[in-house]
Amino acid sequence: MVCITPSIMPEIWLNYGQNEVVLDIQQENLNEKPSYENQTLDESKVDEKLGSLDLSKPVEIAILNYTNSVQQILTKIFKTCEEKSFSNPKILVSKRAIPLVKSNNPETISINEFDQDEITNANLTFLSEMEFDGLFGFETTATRLLKQYGKSDMLDAFKKREGDLPSPGKTGSSMHVAEKFVDGFEISSIEIIASINGISNFSIGHPKESKSLSQEFADSSLKKTERQKTMIVSTGKDASNQTLSTALNSLWNCYSVVKNQGFVILLAECMNGIGSDSFQQFIDGRLTIERVKNATKYVDGMENLLYLSEIQKKFQIGLVSILPEIFVKKLNMIPIGGVKKSMDYILKNIGQRQKVEVVNDGARVLLREN
Secondary structure: OEEOOOOOOOEEEEEEOOEEEEEEOOHHHEOOOOOOOOOOOOHHHHHHHHOOOOOOOOOEEEEOOOOHHHHHHHHHHHHHHHHOOOOOOEEEEOHHHHHHHHHOOOOOOOEEEOOOOOOOOOOEEEEEEOEEEOOOEEEOHHHHHHHHHOHHHHHHHHHOOOOOOOOOOOOOHHHHHHHHHHOOOOOEEEEEEEEOOEEEEEEEEOOOOOHHHHHHHHHHHEEEEOOEEEEEEEOOOHHHOOOHHHHHHHHHOOHHHEEEEEEEEEEOOOOOOOOOHHHHHHHOOOOOHHHHHOOOOOOOOHHHHHHHHHHOOOOEEEEEOOOOHHHHHHOOOEEOOOHHHHHHHHHHHOOOOOOEEEEOOHHHOEEEEO
């Protein structure tokens, strides 16, 4: 959200964890922001599309990432069950997210930890908001389930990567591995695409059937801009910056428009830590980039470690987070102690007249050069 006041100081609010923080920036230092005019679904259209979901039978909804759009769908499902006297579906979610999900839903709703070892329950419906991913192109129900339950297949997906730089918004051979993995499971999913303005569209069906939605997401998220020397990137929502590994996807979405020797600051609270075994092993000195490139065993998050290493050959990355500084420095990033200090650092080290590109919804945008 940007509010231009009569003064020379625009008021820019950016997501940081569960909070919104203000970025103090002079008008002369603010580059023209990409426009965000994504269309959203009318409430009536959302209700109509949800009508294809059979709630008359027992349903268990497993939430894979908890966002405002996910909650909007949940609320409508509960309303439908009440109107038709159906039993409310049971809600399954990660242990860490249980308190937050409970705080936003009626006490009568059963909300428990999703800790199933196998995906064999035909009553399961997975609910998530689609994002972009450097390896698969898109973060979908299929890719999330592959990462959680198909470690051996993840090595195959990693080896099928197209180069050592991320390719968000582009479906390749790695995605085919994920689709094949979920093919044999009798499960369904509600896959949402959204913008900062709300739900753009969603699909209901088998997790492997989200190709058309993926393309729509990529088309609606594509924004053209000039190449930038400096950039400040916020993921746009808490679910996308709970860990460093997840938050880096927002950087992958924007990196191609950063000039050589440029500088990007990523706002990512990382309340749940690094979120990657490979990052931890690298910090501890137990994993090298060379071993990652020639991996014979998949270690969680190794693709993001590789992408980070390759991108740092092009430009520097600063990080505003609550991670220990020693972790950030060992990943060759510059720890910055707050949003206010971000601009101070840029003006001191890059130049007083520097124009800064501010991205307020990094998880749901694909920046490409004009």
